[in-house]
Amino acid sequence: MGNKAFLIGVNTHGLQYSENDVELMDNCLTKHDYEIIKPYHKEKRSILEKFDEMLNKCDKTDTVICYFSGHGLLSKGKLCLVLDETQVNNKIRISEITEPLEDCRATNKLIILDCCHAGAASSNLQLNLSEAYRVLTASTRLERSKEIDEFKAGFLTYKLNQALANLTEINIGQKVTINRLYEWLVEEAKQHNARHSIQVPIPNLMGNAKANFEIATCSGGCEIVAATESFSEVTNNNSSSNLKDKPSVTKPISSVKLKKKARLEKHLENLSKRYDLVSNQREATLNEGDKIPLDALIEQLEKEIEQTEKELERL
Amino acid sequence: MSDTKIYLDLSEEIQQLFADNEIDIANVLQDDNVEVSSVTVGVMPEESEEGARNKDLVPIILASSASVAAIGFTISKILNTLKPSGNNTADTFVVRFSLKDGLFMKFHSEVKGESA
Numbered sequence: 185m186g187n188k189a190f191l192i193g194v195n196t197h198g199l200q201y202s203e204n205d206v207e208l209m210d211n212c213l214t215k216h217d218y219e220i221i222k223p224y225h226k227e228k229r230s231i232l233e234k235f236d237e238m239l240n241k242c243d244k245t246d247t248v249i250c251y252f253s254g255h256g257l258l259s260k261g262k263l264c265l266v267l268d269e270t271q272v273n274n275k276i277r278i279s280e281i282t283e284p285l286e287d288c289r290a291t292n293k294l295i296i297l298d299c300c301h302a303g304a305a306s307s308n309l310q311l312n313l314s315e316a317y318r319v320l321t322a323s324t325r326l327e328r329s330k331e332i333d334e335f336k337a338g339f340l341t342y343k344l345n346q347a348l349a350n351l352t353e354i355n356i357g358q359k360v361t362i363n364r365l366y367e368w369l370v371e372e373a374k375q376h377n378a379r380h381s382i383q384v385p386i387p388n389l390m391g392n393a394k395a396n397f398e399i400a401t402c403s404g405g406c407e408i409v410a411a412t413e414s415f416s417e418v419t420n421n422n423s424s425s426n427l428k429d430k431p432s433v434t435k436p437i438s439s440v441k442l443k444k445k446a447r448l449e450k451h452l453e454n455l456s457k458r459y460d461l462v463s464n465q466r467e468a469t470l471n472e473g474d475k476i477p478l479d480a481l482i483e484q485l486e487k488e489i490e491q492t493e494k495e496l497e498r499l
Numbered sequence: 500m501s502d503t504k505i506y507l508d509l510s511e512e513i514q515q516l517f518a519d520n521e522i523d524i525a526n527v528l529q530d531d532n533v534e535v536s537s538v539t540v541g542v543m544p545e546e547s548e549e550g551a552r553n554k555d556l557v558p559i560i561l562a563s564s565a566s567v568a569a570i571g572f573t574i575s576k577i578l579n580t581l582k583p584s585g586n587n588t589a590d591t592f593v594v595r596f597s598l599k600d601g602l603f604m605k606f607h608s609e610v611k612g613e614s615a
Contacts, residue, residue, distance in 0.1 A: 197540075197541060197542045199552060199554065255554050255555070256554060256555075257540060257556050258514070258517075258518050260522065261517070261518035261519060266556065272539060272540070298554070299554050300553065300554040300556075301555070304518070325515075325518065326511050326514050326515060326518070328553045328554065329553075329554045330551045330554065331551065331554065332550065332551045333550045333551065334550060338554070381548075382550055382551045
């Protein structure tokens with residue numbers, strides 16, 4: 185089975201990390217034997233030509249991923265992917281991606297959109313009729329997705345990279361199906377929103393839920409990378425020689441548990457700090473109305489602390 | 500008269516209404532003979548949070564400040580036309596001037612009796 189990924193990332197209108205997002209996706213998908221195609225020129229015609237070229241080479245057994253990170257724009261209700269800020273017409277209408285993809289021979293097709301209004305992509309598809317055609321988006325039709333300085337990436341991309349580069353460590357399983365990955369992403373987004381002031385939209389997965397195809401497997405050469413690894417660390421470690429030198433599958437299970445334990449302890453520490461901070465803030469708040477959201481947050485943090493402690497006990 | 504950047508800040512309900520009806524702001528203004536130099540898109544200057552950036556773009560109208568009332572009136576008219584009859588909503592639009600960034604027109608729609 186061949187896997188192909190077409191990755192587009194454009195830094196326009198002040199975005200800083202869309203091109204980094206592409207490198208992150210390249211990094212994690214390469215580990216799962218995906219053939220990566222990244223258009224060099226960010227010009228609509230050139231991108232679509234390369235995209236068609238890739239689709240024409242697909243076989244029936246292939247899995248194809250088309251990924252975009254950048255600004256999304258609704259034009260007359262239709263989603264457009266922005267490629268240029270000076271030339272208004274240099275943008276790709278989502279139908280120019282979805283229609284050729286529908287005709288492609290590959291069995292499994294996945295579109296990943298880390299942009300605003302990404303949920304509008306579904307209006308161009310008869311997703312329920314397409315057996316294995318899924319669309320994973322950072323936001324719904326009217327929501328705004330974000331790139332976050334702390335991650336040096338878009339939220340969805342950062343989490344995707346974290347998941348696909350750390351299959352063993354995050355307990356996502358040896359084989360990652362699209363539905364399982366989505367469940368994990370939703371959970372991560374909820375946890376992020378409970379812990380951070382910068383709120384992100386909950387990712388969205390569209391298409392026939394029965395088309396739960398596998399997008400990565402640990403036997404394809406995945407390795408354990410620390411979950412908190414930053415973008416710079418990932419890219420620095422991504423030289424071909426470095427990857428070849430590393431053992432191809434996993435480290436012993438005890439090492440995995442130790443790493444997970446350390447990560448959970450760190451997480452617990454962060455949760456406790458945040459809990460203290462919010463509790464103090466609540467005490468200092470005079471207006472009763474302002475206390476309600478803080479109470480909800482405190483309750484959420486308490487639950488999360490309890491869960492983390494239980495998980496640590498199990499380890 | 501020199502052109503001013505006029506940022507359109509549309510509430511979610513209004514965005515939904517425009518998206519559902521495939522409305523294009525540039526066409527609407529043109530059809531109503533409102534004089535504008537161009538309609539483009541960009542990032543709302545004051546909207547980005549510290550430590551994060553939205554991947555969203557808003558319409559920016561390049562026009563003289565004198566056109567503001569005409570633009571506001573045209574968009575309000577479209578909103579009234581699009582809304583189902585008997586819809587118990589109140590529409591407001593607020594214009595705010597910023598010396599640094601230009602002019603902001605905020606359109607908001609809410610069900611009567613609910614606070615903003």
